[in-house]
Amino acid sequence: MSVEDLEPITPEAALDIYLDERRGELAAATLRDHEYRLRTFTDWLEEQGISNMNDVDVRTVHQWRVWKREDNGDRDPCNIMTMQGQVSTLKQFLLRVADLRGVPETLPDRIRVPSPSKDEQSDDTKISSERMKAILDYLRRYEYASRKHVSLLLAWRVPARRGGIRALDLEDWDPEDGALSFRHRPPETPLKNGVSGERDVILKDWVAEVVQDYIDGPRIGIVDDEGRSPLITTTHGRPVVSTIQSWMYDVTRPCEINDGCPHDRDIDECEASGGGEASKCPSSRSPHQIRTGSVTAHRTAGTPRPVISDRGDASEDVLEQHYDKAGNRERARRRQKHIPDDI
Known part of the structure; x- marks a missing residue:
């Protein structure tokens, strides 16, 4: 599809169509998340004077990502995990807009979603x-x-x-x-x-x-x-x-x-x-x-992982990676409690 084949559509209209198409496909909470993420993009386009999705290209998306990472308006700048979700949702949006001939069909494939490392995927911040x-x-x-x-x-x-x-x-x-x-x-x-x-x-x-x-x-x-x-x-x-x-x-x-x-x-x-x-x-x-x-705190107090998994509705692997933030020494002390004195 060449630029000449595109049909004009405003960012707001494209967003309305996207949300209408995804309604029923996505859980209500997920749909709200998509709307929140994408509205920051369409609002940013308006601030840049872009009123036609035909004018959105890879450079536009890059400039938006820089803005999200370094400014983000009155919100906290995005870390890499937040950016992954933002860009992933934007890519899904652009795929639908491409179907509407609003952007070139090659554009979504050129958008690279960040791939955080395992350490970056997990937030160590917790309350004691x-x-x-x-x-x-x-x-x-x-x-x-x-x-x-x-x-x-x-x-x-x-x-x-x-x-x-x-x-x-x-x-x-x-x-x-x-x-x-x-x-x-x-x-x-x-x-x-x-x-x-x-x-x-x-x-x-x-x-x-x-x-x-x-x-x-x-x-x-x-x-x-x-x-x-x-x-x-x-x-x-x-x-x-x-x-x-x-x-x-x-x-x-x-x-x-x-x-x-x-x-x-x-x-x-x-x-x-x-x-x-x-x-x-x-x-x-x-x-x-x-x-x-x-x-x-539960794990440090000796609560078995399967118990927390069942009560908190999270797999043991997810608990291990995303929720249990004990340090190496704290984990060593937990293990030590289960080591017999004489074997």
């Missing part, structure tokens, strides 16, 4: 067990049985993903056994691993007590558009995953639990102390980093 204990102690004292308290407990003690926490309904709680049933209910509340991610998790008595006190206390009784009663609720109904994420960024800031600022910032002037900006605190932690800290 000591910090988490301090945060949970604070919440137990000052925000007991709040939705933040319950969400953080489930992320740490299960360890549950934010999507799994969001998916829970009131009927998934069994107060007699102190158990939660994680169920795959697409399209509104899918589990990451689909039906294979379904499992029941029995909580320790003191954790179950917090969940029950939340239900009996501050939980807002509400029914969503599907006629379901979410376990964790807001005034608007079932929280979106980004809301749960923001709660975790909030409560993992040292200043949030009156622990001062380890970065020598003026808390009143700090950008991370404002609403919705908690992720800008270097000490705040994402749900993934909380989950990573939880897996590491």
